[in-house]
Structures are given as structure tokens and as C-alpha cells.
Amino acid sequence: MSAGRCANCKDFTECPVCGSTITGFSHVGVRGIPISRSSIWHQAVPCGHRVRIQTEKTKQGGVAGIAVYNGGPLWKDGYQWFNIFWGTSWNGQSLVARIDKAARDIETDRSYSGQLSQYNVGVGSVAGYSVMAEDPGNSVSESDIAGAISNWIVRGSIPDLQGSGAYNIFLPPATIATLGGDQSCSTFCDYHDSANGNAGPFFTCEPFPCSSGCNQCTQEQFDTLTQGLSEEMTELKTDMNPGTGWVIGNEEICDYCDQRFVCNRISTGEYVNAWYSNQTGSCWKP
Ligand SMILES: [Zn+2]
Numbered sequence: 682m683s684a685g686r687c688a689n690c691k692d693f694t695e696c697p698v699c700g701s702t703i704t705g706f707s708h709v710g711v712r713g714i715p716i717s718r719s720s721i722w723h724q725a726v727p728c729g730h731r732v733r734i735q736t737e738k739t740k741q742g743g744v745a746g747i748a749v750y751n752g753g754p755l756w757k758d759g760y761q762w763f764n765i766f767w768g769t770s771w772n773g774q775s776l777v778a779r780i781d782k783a784a785r786d787i788e789t790d791r792s793y794s795g796q797l798s799q800y801n802v803g804v805g806s807v808a809g810y811s812v813m814a815e816d817p818g819n820s821v822s823e824s825d826i827a828g829a830i831s832n833w834i835v836r837g838s839i840p841d842l843q844g845s846g847a848y849n850i851f852l853p854p855a856t857i858a859t860l861g862g863d864q865s866c867s868t869f870c871d872y873h874d875s876a877n878g879n880a881g882p883f884f885t886c887e888p889f890p891c892s893s894g895c896n897q898c899t900q901e902q903f904d905t906l907t908q909g910l911s912e913e914m915t916e917l918k919t920d921m922n923p924g925t926g927w928v929i930g931n932e933e934i935c936d937y938c939d940q941r942f943v944c945n946r947i948s949t950g951e952y953v954n955a956w957y958s959n960q961t962g963s964c965w966k967p
């Protein structure tokens with residue numbers, strides 16, 4: 682969806698999986714299973730194979746300044762989130778209001794989100810949410826999401842945020858997300874991307890909480906969801922079009938802290954994924 686080249690893939694002329702000639706890669710910010718696989722996933726264009734990108738390891742603790750900015754769009758003050766609960770099974774669920782509140786809490790936490798100002802990233806707000814009346818089917822790809830966002834905007838079911846915000850897409854229990862040949866709760870937890878490069882619309886995709894592999898802290902579905910949501914919101918803001926914003930090698934700033942995960946909560950109680958601070962060289966703590 683965000684096809685192109687980054688510093689880590691600029692030299693590939695053919696797909697290492699199938700050998701076919703490629704024109705570039707689609708870049709997606711993914712929380713992997715296990716979460717140590719969290720990184721910017723590369724899918725070769727046009728064959729679609731996922732290619733593992735190896736970069737220099739800079740995993741020593743306490744090293745400041747290793748995140749670099751590649752010039753792409755960043756989240757600004759006043760940008761808005763809109764939460765989309767896709768499908769009729771969300772109707773009447775108390776989880777909807779809890780998740781909506783969690784997104785608000787994450788965005789406005791002065792420590793967790795406020796300190797992203799060191800990356801020239803602002804603080805936004807949550808504009809609201811909608812429960813979508815149609816069901817998404819058994820699986821949802823990135824192009825399915827892009828098409829649905831476009832339809833919902835045309836119909837007036839959701840606000841048109843253009844480039845000045847992003848959508849959190851929450852899938853119901855019976856629906857999996859796919860990324861090429863990969864499936865949620867099998868090889869990844871959740872991801873963020875843009876439907877059209879630097880222009881957006883930008884979105885996170887949150888499959889219904891996986892029963893294993895995505896929660897390092899508790900057995901609760903809600904905690905699984907906030908760990909993933911906090912990572913995707915933070916990485917969307919600091920790297921709106923994956924690979925063009927703030928990155929550490931082939932990782933985004935939460936991916937780095939997934940390597941040695943520590944359970945942390947923000948002041949309102951939600952479990953969140955820490956992010957790497959360029960100022961201190963360490964991962965966020967309350
Ligand atoms: Zn790349």
C-alpha cells in the first residue's frame with residue numbers, strides 16, 4: 682500500500698523468495714508473533730512475497746540518538762483519531778466504550794504520548810467512533826480496508842480526516858486480518874499503514890485480541906488490545922507512512938522495545954507498549 686524503497690531495500694532487484702523482477706516493496710508497520718519479529722515488513726511488488734530484511738543490530742541499552750528521521754509525514758497537534766468497530770457483533774458490547782476510552786487515554790497521556798514531542802510529534806484527540814452496520818467477512822486485506830474507508834467516507838459514515846488524522850479499525854472475533862500470505866494471530870498481532878503513501882488515509886488495523894502471542898502481561902483480552910493499540914498509535918504518529926518517518930534500522934520506535942518487553946501502564950491504567958527515546962536511549966517508563 683505504501684510501495685517504494687527505503688534504505689534497507691533499495692538494492693534489491695529481484696525477489697529473494699521467487700526470483701522474479703521487482704519494482705519495489707510495500708512497507709507495513711507490523712507487531713509480529715512472537716513480538717520480537719515486530720518491524721517494518723517488506724512485501725515485494727508485484728509478486729507479494731514477504732522478504733526478511735536484515736539490518737545492523739544496535740540493541741545495546743542506553744545508546745541515545747539511534748532513531749533517524751527519513752523526511753515523511755508526522756502527526757501534528759490537533760490531528761484526530763476516529764475509531765471504527767467493523768461489524769454487527771460489536772453492537773451493545775461494553776468493550777466498545779472501553780476501547781474508545783483507551784484510545785483517548787493513550788493519545789492524551791502527558792508522559793506516554795506527550796513526550797513524543799522529542800520526535801516533532803504533536804498531541805491529537807479522538808473525534809468519536811462508529812459501529813459499522815455491515816459485517817466484514819472472514820478475512821480482511823489491506824486493500825479491503827482501503828476500499829471500506831473510502832466507501833464509508835463517501836457515504837458519510839465516518840469523517841474524512843484526509844491526511845490530518847487516522848482511523849483505528851477494530852475487527853470482530855470471526856474475522857482475521859491478512860497481509861499477503863500472513864494471517865493475524867498466526868504471524869502477527871496488528872499493524873499500521875497508509876492506503877496511499879504520504880497522502881493517507883492512515884489507519885491501524887486491530888484484529889480481535891489474539892488468544893496467545895500478543896499479550897506479555899496478563900490473560901485479559903482488553904490488555905492484549907491496548908498493548909497492540911498503543912504500539913500502532915505511537916508508530917503511526919512517528920512513522921505515518923511506514924519507513925518514511927522515525928526508524929531504527931528496519932524497526933519503528935516500539936518495535937525496538939518489543940525486543941525486551943517490559944509491562945508498563947499509563948496513568949489511567951491501560952497496559953501499553955514502550956517506545957524508544959532518542960533523548961535517553963532507553964524505553965519509555967511511567
Ligand atoms: Zn524498504
Ligand SMILES: [Zn+2]
Pocket residue numbers: 696697698699700701725728729730
Ligand atoms: Zn517473490
